[in-house]
Amino acid sequence: MNLFEVYKLWDIEPVRGLDTTLWDKDGAEYTDLYGGHAVISVGHCHPHYVKMLSEQLGRLGFYSNAVQNSLQRDLAARLGKVGGYDDYSLFLCNSGAEANENALKVASFHTGKGKVLAFRKAFHGRTSGAVAATDNPKIQSQFNSTPNVVFAPLNDLEAVSAELSKGDFAAVIIEGIQGVAGIYEPTSEFLHGLRTLCDRHGCVLIIDEIQSGYGRTGRFFAHQHSGVRADIITTAKGMGNGFPIGGVLISPAIKPVYGMLGTTFGGNHLACTAALAVLDIIENEHLVENAARIGEYFRMAFAEDKALKEYRGKGLMIGMELKDEYIGLRDRLLFEKHFFTGAAGAQVIRLLPSLTVSQETAERFVSAWKELTL
Ligand SMILES: Cc1ncc(COP(=O)(O)O)c(C=O)c1O
Helix, strand or coil: CCCCCCCCCCCCCEEEEEECEEEECCCCEEEECCHHHHCCCCCECCHHHHHHHHHHHHHCCCCCCCCCCHHHHHHHHHHHHHHCCCCCEEEEECCHHHHHHHHHHHHHHHHCCCEEEEECCCCCCCCHHHHHCCCCHHHCCCCCCCCCEEEECCCCHHHHHHHHCCCCEEEEEEECCECCCCCECCCHHHHHHHHHHHHHHCCEEEEECCCCCCCCCCCCCHHHHCCCCCCEEEECHHHCCCCCCEEEEECCCCCCCCCCCCCCCCCCHHHHHHHHHHHHHHHHCCHHHHHHHHHHHHHHHCCCCCCEEEEEEECCEEEEEECHHHCCHHHHHHHCCCEECEEECCCEEEECCCCCCCHHHHHHHHHHHHHHCC
16 A cells, blocks of 8 residues: 655654754764644653653553543643643634634633634634634635635734624634744734624634744743733643644632543543653753743844844744745755755755754854854
């Protein structure tokens, strides 16, 4: 059997990793400033992560959600505390799309309404409801596109107000910072306005922190820069540092009913152990602070860079929009300087490194960039 070819691949095969370094099958060394789409939060093969997962695998890898699993309760308590949502409850699943799918479903159950307001250029995943709330018709099949989702421009409160006043919306879903779109931030004023409008119209405010959360922006969740509180927060990616896990943090105002949600694999022993190891490392190594510090270094180093039209983002969630004459720089960074970065179209380079990235590595990247753009 062949693979169902849906990805455009680089002809590079990493076979080993340590922190922000990768080695390919021929032994060539690369620096990873992308973390496989913002997934690597605490570095490749962190010794504490490897130890905890190896030990758990030797004890028990999996049992279903029909029995007690204290690892889930430990994770909920730890995440509530470090994430600033102590009084919320946690539903565990396996991916970002699944987290959003469950969040939308919970909002609809809770309000008894069926419509969702999402934003232009949003990306929420590829499953049924998540892709319906994603503003990209190319990845929506006929089956997925639904009049239940309406899109408004980001940062346009009047447009949101006009829609929500129709009264049939269960939820507003918004990314903490839009990632796939090319790193676009909702303003603090806009988030506060959304909070007010959701309260006024009985709508659940869902903040998708799947890419922007877990410390990446210099706060545990990106929306915490504005001080706004969400009713539901979704998380995945950095949560397991590569072990598949997603989470839905749910306000105490929303009550669970047995059977309302469910999953076979969600919250399994290995996934919870991975997530607990990640939280240990984030706390012990002060990685949220490191994300803020290195992010600030990048911001200063790229201020008025001659290759850039615009530098966007917060902390280690960075979008660098290239001037036309520098399109192609991402390939040069990879093939000539051995730096993995991400992209949003041809024009935007995205940096989403592990939160462990060092000052020395950041400086090496800046030097390599400056050399290529002399
Ligand atoms: C903001 C956001 N939401 C949801 C998803 C979907 O996550 P997953 O690929 O784990 O389903 C992504 C993935 O890029 C994302 O960036």
